[in-house]
Amino acid sequence: MPLLFEDVSYTREQFHFTADALFEEGVHLVSGKVGSGKSTLAFIASGLVQPGAGAVRHTQIRKSLLSMQFPEYHTTGITLNEEVRSWGLDPDAILSSTRLSGRGEQDITILSRGELKRLHLGCVLSCDADLLILDEPFSALDCREKRAICRKIVERGHGTVIICTHEQTWLPPVDYIWEMRDGTLVSCGRVPAAISRWSLAPRHIKDLVERGLAPGNISPEAVMEATCRTRE
């Protein structure tokens, strides 16, 4: 289910976005500084923004889904039950899996931001999308929820997932790493080779690479393994 950005460009005022890239099936991590164009990439990939030039092409993608970085942008229901039903999902199942059971008739605006994000991602990850674009999925979540989201991403086991994030610690194992550099999408390649080319890698991963202990992937488990690895 590849997604192809064919000489794509997009301009808004002073900001200029370019991408010429192929997203193969698998999990892709996109990192980039604030304002570098990660959300623009997510919007273009999902078809919500049309590029000024070039084209976005895909095959075998029946359903794509964008999770925007602010969960409040997705909210349409007044209560938690209404919100879950708006996704075509069963409230009891979703509220149970997001540890919000018994709160279905509460006003959705009384949720903390982390709880709202939890509910939103519970809905997103229960939809069977071939292309899943997650813009800052970990923001506002506590470490247990971040780990749970990582597990669910791994358990999907199919399709293409694009994760745009600043998260430094709780990351899932990924197949590819990309960077947005001043509006331009740059490939670091396939993991694990990509890790040593990842200029925006978290400090602890950079330290391991510099010490010749590059991890096999970017998850905390892979990082711990690299740290404790014995050398021949």
Add this chain to the structure above:
Amino acid sequence: MIELSSVQHGILKIPSLQIPPGSTVIIGPNGSGKTTLLKIIAGIVTPHPGTVLIDGKSPAAVDTGWLNEYPDRNLLFGTVSDEIASPLRFRYDTCPDARTLVDSVARESGISHLLGRRTRDLSGGEKVLVSLATAMVTGPLVLVLDESDSHLDQESTNTLTRMITDSQATYLVWCTQDMEAATCADHVILLQGGMVTRYGTPVEVFTELTGDCLYPLSWRLSKNAPPV
């Protein structure tokens, strides 16, 4: 000293809590009451029952900078320069004085290039940086930041940390889900189920959490980590 006594509000139940000057970070699971506690300290919410005093005064009588966890809820005006200038205009600073302070805080925040931008066109992280500059522009006594780092890259987080460390605020109270950042605070408050379950220096609090995902990963990886 920030003093809370007999506070019960929403999920919060805090019989007594004293927060000394310096940087105090509040950590805890989603829904544990972090935002409620921050709003009470900022004077946005008045607890019933309960008493809150900041250097002996009501929070409403203290100059406080506040940053909401929802980035869009911080922004009122159309352009970045008007947004940052707004607290100065509300207190009737002259336009030249306001402009000088806006330019200064924008320069220190590394966002001078955003001053002419429309706030609605900012990225999530840019909105946070603009809101922080707005919260700091008056040089408040108390700076209260609700997950200000959740939409920032590492470089911007470093900038934010430097800004708030260099600020003139006597009290910096903030919450985060970034435990690496939390280790830099003077004091850590762990909230669970609305109650303060741990309070102390980062070493004192995190040493009790070695079996928990809250324990900073860098401490697990480092030979120089504090003793556990």
